[in-house]
Amino acid sequence: MPRHAGQAVPALVETVYREQSRRILATLIRLLGDFDLAEEAMHEAFFIAVERWQRDGVPDNPRAWLVSVGRFKAIDGLRRRARFAASQAALARQLEQLEQTEWSEDDVEDDRLRLIFTCCHPALAADAQVPLTLREICDLSTEQIARAFLTAPATIAQRIVRAKAKIREAKIPYQVPSLGELPERLDSVLRVIYLVFNEGYSASVGTELTRDELTREAIRLGRLLLELLPEPEVMGLLALMLLHESRRPARVSVTGELVLLDEQDRRLWNAELIVEGCALVERALGTRRFGVYCLQAAIAAVHAEAPTAGQTDWAQIVGLYDVLLRALPSPVIELNRAVALAQRDGPQAGLEQVEALLARGELQDYHLAHSARAEFCRQLGHDEQAREAYLRALQLTRQDPERRFLERRLAALPPSL
Template identity: 80%
Template sequence: MAEPDREALARQVAQVYREQSRRILATLIRLLGDFDLAEEALHEAFFVAVERWQADGVPDNPRAWLVSVGRFKAIDALRRRARFAASQAALLSQLEQLEQDDWSVEDVQDDRLRLIFTCCHPALAADAQVPLTLREICDLSTEEIARAFLVAPATIAQRIVRAKAKIRDAGIPYQVPQLSELPERLESVLRVIYLVFNEGYSASMGAELTRDELTREAIRLGHLLLELLPEAEVMGLLALMLLHESRRAARISATGELILLDEQDRSLWQQDLIEEGCALVERGLRSGQAGPYCLQAAIAAVHAEAASAEHTDWAQIVGLYDVLLRLQPSPVIQLNRAVALAKRDGPAAGLEQVQAILDRGDLQDYHLAHAARADFCRQLGQIAAARESYQHALALARQDPERRFLEQRLAQLGAC
């Protein structure tokens, strides 16, 4: 194969890995019943793909091909282990079962949803469910997950290891639970799907602001979950994701720079997603069972329905945040309310609220809190305080577009 063809194949394999690897892993976990064996099989399959696809070309269905190769690689690995541990009856039984089982590509469509429910099984420790899912579904590193939870990476790693061992030792099944079991698992599953979406909508670190394969997958899972359980909070979560996703094309400039909501070209917003999202918000609110996701979606809908930033109904948004805070007290929600309050009542009102949050010791490691404080100080002419907060935010930010935005703000202050 010519060198340019090798480079093209390498790019294609990398794209398949980026877009399909977590779906392939979910299927391998279901087939093999073992996280570590499945991860090993996944990487073996991609290694084989680099060699085979050079000679044979890329198959019509790369995902099915990789699942099949990964499964056989796992069987080979188990066979080798069995030769050195023939007394392990469980290992031999697993090998026999895998060699006899058959599967088809039609069986794999919902494997990621099955895996999410497995990772959110009530038998697992609550503080391990979301990290495990983010690791296996999103391929986030322990460092990235630790940043999201503001804990040490070693702590996250221990939680993930213990959760995997619990799934294995307790024989927790890889399946979507019965309808009667769904409600008790719903809160964790909704939280996980939203975290998957958020990592795609605003990546926790790196050169790119977004990872569209994650937002698409989160929305797909949201639709699947709505079919299983058409409850208000499922509608609210799906609506929230759709309304945020509708703004994707307007959030980044042609050169990859971050564009704030007030400055976005609203003609780029996807009206079909806005219409679907707003309709789901209305259904959720009419049900009388609206919770935090419905209220967050209602806030997003107010933004989506405003013809311009100047026409945004900030009083309604502040009111929705007040209700949301009563249902779900959170310093992040308080921060978002402070931003809305500043839009309604002026930057001094917003600064007072953000300063109170920081003075309590909340959100000290959250760059957006310091960025909000800096912005309010800038608007009030408190240049030294604004510079200090922008520098603090910059030291905490890990995403390149956000860092460039903060650097631009600091440079603008230099002229003041």
């Protein structure tokens, strides 16, 4: 990275933090063996970088520089504590071990995958594995994670704290498990990687619709996992991410506005990713041992292979959703099926399904359910019901592009009587 003028350094440090902080944290966690110590060390390293890089220039490898400074600061802090702590012997042993640990930039690329497997270790409570990983890998707040799991933030925070303590006390290693151990850890790891991708593909909060650093990282982790374990569901997950990612350039207009699937310029879709994703789907389905990720990837492949929105094979998509629902009953999947059903059988069929879902209460706080209801009501000419549903969706969404999209839809309705 070239050297930058002093006034540009704070913005550069902020960019490096946004794009690299979770990789840096993963390496520091492996080197220091403690989540909280690593997080403190990372933040101190970034704080020091603002001053040092303005004075001395930006290093050629900012990530390696930040890891080295963070590690040094953590060791220095432990050394100072050891002078006064009653448990000097234990701290001395920890210091000796940390000082002897060597690392190289070559190790860093796999550190986030190592950390995911650590967070998904079977010794940890099942309900803590995914929240812990999303916190440490994806840098989601406890509030964001709580919304994803429809759980109170305090409950999520307690699970994360207990999981960190368990890793420290049980000395759970920061490593990718052996081939024999991989299968039992696979479901949680696949789920985590997909949640990271989803947060990048459709950010839960903020001014941007997407976070491409997260989608790229999730796909990289998916490729690494496929090398380790070429199982059908790993192929399916990677295919699903590639096929969704192929559409990302068309999902946002040049002004940053959300563009719906049927309105996207398909010339902007990435043909290479579509070819790779469809080949993986075919390979996975050919094993006859496929699961939920393969089925979702098959649905994405049907969309990807349609030359235009009007030529989409909605009957096949509805059929795939039927199979998927048998494998994984879920109100969100039911909602997606209702949208496909509306395309096949008309908006009234979709509206009936969505209203039945909302009546059950499971999706009352899910903005996309109210947005779908609004769309169907609008298409049917039920303007007041559409207005009510759009307003409810607006109350629930926390993403600026989605908010602006809903406001445009609302403004386009005929004036209220």
